[in-house]
Amino acid sequence: MTEYHCIDMESTTEYHCIDMESTTEYHLNECTLCPVPGPCEPEDLIDGIIFAANYLGSTQLLSDKNPSKGIRMAQAHEAVSQVKSQDEDSQLVTEVDLFISTKAVKVLNADTQETLMDSALRTISYIADIGSIVVLMARTRRSGGTASQDCTESDLSSAEGQRQYRMICYVFESEDAQLIAQSIGQAFSVAYREFLRANGINPKDLSQKQYSDIINSQEMYNDDLVHFSNSDNCKELELEKQKGESLGVVIVESGWGSILPTVILANMLNSGPAARSGKLNVGDQIMSINNTSLVGLPLATCQSIIKGLKSQVQVKLSIVSCPPVTTVLIKRPDLKFQLGFSVQNGIICSLMRGGIAERGGVRVGHRIIEINGQSVVAMPHEKIVQTLSISVGEINMKTMPAVMFRLLTGQETPVYI
Numbered sequence: 298m299t300e301y302h303c304i305d306m307e308s309t310t311e312y313h314c315i316d317m318e319s320t321t322e323y324h325l326n327e328c329t330l331c332p333v334p335g336p337c338e339p340e341d342l343i344d345g346i347i348f349a350a351n352y353l354g355s356t357q358l359l360s361d362k363n364p365s366k367g368i369r370m371a372q373a374h375e376a377v378s379q380v381k382s383q384d385e386d387s388q389l390v391t392e393v394d395l396f397i398s399t400k401a402v403k404v405l406n407a408d409t410q411e412t413l414m415d416s417a418l419r420t421i422s423y424i425a426d427i428g429s430i431v432v433l434m435a436r437t438r439r440s441g442g443t444a445s446q447d448c449t450e451s452d453l454s455s456a457e458g459q460r461q462y463r464m465i466c467y468v469f470e471s472e473d474a475q476l477i478a479q480s481i482g483q484a485f486s487v488a489y490r491e492f493l494r495a496n497g498i499n500p501k502d503l504s505q506k507q508y509s510d511i512i513n514s515q516e517m518y519n520d521d522l523v524h525f526s527n528s529d530n531c532k533e534l535e536l537e538k539q540k541g542e543s544l545g546v547v548i549v550e551s552g553w554g555s556i557l558p559t560v561i562l563a564n565m566l567n568s569g570p571a572a573r574s575g576k577l578n579v580g581d582q583i584m585s586i587n588n589t590s591l592v593g594l595p596l597a598t599c600q601s602i603i604k605g606l607k608s609q610v611q612v613k614l615s616i617v618s619c620p621p622v623t624t625v626l627i628k629r630p631d632l633k634f635q636l637g638f639s640v641q642n643g644i645i646c647s648l649m650r651g652g653i654a655e656r657g658g659v660r661v662g663h664r665i666i667e668i669n670g671q672s673v674v675a676m677p678h679e680k681i682v683q684t685l686s687i688s689v690g691e692i693n694m695k696t697m698p699a700v701m702f703r704l705l706t707g708q709e710t711p712v713y714i
Contacts, residue, residue: 336479339487345398346480350431350471352391352404352413354380358434359461373425373432376466395469397480399488400553402433403593404467414467415593417558418484419650422464426478433467433481488650524619531584534577534614538570544603544612545569547711549700550596551582552660553648559584559592560599561619563701566713570612577614579701580621587613603714621701622666625694627657632689640665640685642678644699663696 337346356379358372392407402421404414416435423434471477524530538544545566551558562581565572583591583599586606591599606612629636637652638645638659648654648661665673665681669692673681685692703709 336476337483339483342397342480342484342487343399345396348395348397348471348473348477348480349407350393350395350469350473350477352393353430353468353470354383354389355465355467356380358464358466360434360436360464361461369423369434370425372434372464373423373427373466376432376434377427377430377468380466380468390470393469395471395477397477397484399484402481412593415558417553418481418488419655421481424478424481426474429470429472429474431469431471431474431477433469434464435467436462436464524617530618532576532616532618534574534616536570536574536576536612536614538606538610538612540610541607542570543714544571544606545713546571546577546603547704547713548583548596548599548603549698550662552645552662552698555660559594560596561621561698561701562616563698564704564711564713566711569713577616578618578621579705580619582617582619583614584617585615600714621697621705623658623660623663623696625654625658625692625696627654627659627692627694629653629689629692632687636685636692640678640681643673643676643681645696657692657694659694660696662699664699664702665694665696666702667693667695669693 356376358376360368360372364372391413393413394405394407394410396403396405399418401418402414402416403412405412416433420435421433422436423432425432469477536544546562546569547564548560549563551561559582562571562577562579562583564579565577571577585591586602587609589602591602594602627636634653635649637649637654638661639647643665645659645661645663645665648659667673668681668684669688671684673684676684700709704711
C-alpha cells in the first residue's frame with residue numbers, strides 16, 4: 298500500500314511522498330532541479346498520459362484543513378466503504394480513461410469519451426492506492442467559515458466550529474492502481490520543476506520551507522469558491538428567442554487559476570436574445586446550458602453547445618454573477634520572494650501553482666488593468682515588469698480576460714454566437 302500526501306496543494310507546492318513498502322520518505326521539492334522520481338518520463342506528463350480503469354463512484358467527506366497522514370488514509374478507506382455500500386442499482390461500474398498531466402486529472406468515458414471529471418491538478422489534495430483501488434480526493438469548498446450557502450446544499454461545520462473543507466472522493470479500480478497514484482504524485486513535482494526552470498528561479502536563493510511558511514500564513518484572497526457558493530450570486534435563468542436566432546453572445550475562458558474553470562460572458566449583441574432579456578451582464582460565468590454543464594469544457598466545445606441552440610425558442614441558463622474585472626491582492630513580504638507569474642505586454646502568461654500570486658487571485662490569460670491604483674493600460678511592457686519587480690508589501694491589481702479587454706476597447710471585432 299502506497300500513500301501520497303499532497304499537503305494543501307491550494308496553498309503550497311510541497312508534495313510529501315511516503316513509500317509505505319520501502320519506508321523511504323522524501324520531499325521532492327528539495328531536489329527540484331534533479332530528475333523527478335516516478336514511473337513516467339517528465340515530457341509524457343507534460344503532454345498527458347492515459348490509464349485504463351473502472352470508475353466505481355464518488356462520495357463526499359468533510360475534513361480539517363491539514364489532517365494527519367493517518368487520518369487521510371482512514372478517510373480514503375471510508376470513501377471506499379461508502380462507495381461500495383451504495384445500492385446495487387446505483388453501482389454502475391464505468392470503464393474510463395484516466396488522463397493525468399501536469400495541469401489536470403480528467404476522467405473520460407472509455408466508450409463515448411464524455412468528460413466525467415475534470416479537476417485542475419492543484420485541487421487534488423490526496424491520492425492513495427489500496428490494492429487495486431485508487432482514491433482521489435479533490436477539495437471543493439470551505440465550510441464553517443462563512444454564513445453563505447452553496448447553490449445546492451447548506452454549509453456543514455465541525456462540532457467544535459472549526460473551518461472544514463468538503464472533499465469529493467473519487468474511487469477507481471485498476472490493475473495499475475499503484476502506477477496511477479505514483480504518476481499523479483510525480484505530476485505535481487514535474488509541474489513545479491518546469492515552472493521554476495521557465496522563470497529562471499534558483500531554489501538555492503530561497504528555500505522551499507521559507508516560501509511555504511509565507512504561503513501558509515496567507516489566506517486565499519477573493520476566493521472563487523466563497524463567491525460561487527453564495528446563493529445570492531447563483532441564478533437560474535430562462536431566455537426566450539426566435540427559432541433560428543443565435544443567442545448573440547461572445548464567451549471567453551475564465552483563465553487558468555480560476556478555482557471553477559468555465560466560460561465568461563464577454564460581450565452581447567444589442568439586438569440579441571441575451572441582451573434583450575436584461576438578465577445577463579458582461580462578466581457573468583456560465584455554469585450550464587439546458588442542464589449541460591460547461592465547467593471544465595474547452596472553449597470550442599462551449600461555443601458549439603451555444604451554436605446548437607439556434608433551433609430552440611427557450612434556453613435555460615445557470616450562471617454565477619461576477620464583475621468583469623477581477624481584483625487581485627498579492628502579499629509579498631520581501632523582494633527575495635518571487636511573485637510567481639510572468640507577464641508579456643500586460644498579459645499574464647504563466648502562474649506558479651501554490652504561489653503567492655495564485656493565492657492573490659492571479660489568472661493566466663488575463664490583462665493587467667491597474668497596479669496599486671495606477672493604470673497600466675498604456676504602460677510599456679518593460680515598465681510593467683519593472684513596477685512589479687520592485688513592488689513589496691500588498692500589491693493590488695485589477696485584471697480581466699485579455700480577449701474581453703480587447704473587445705471592450707474596440708481592438709477586436711466581436712463574433713457573436
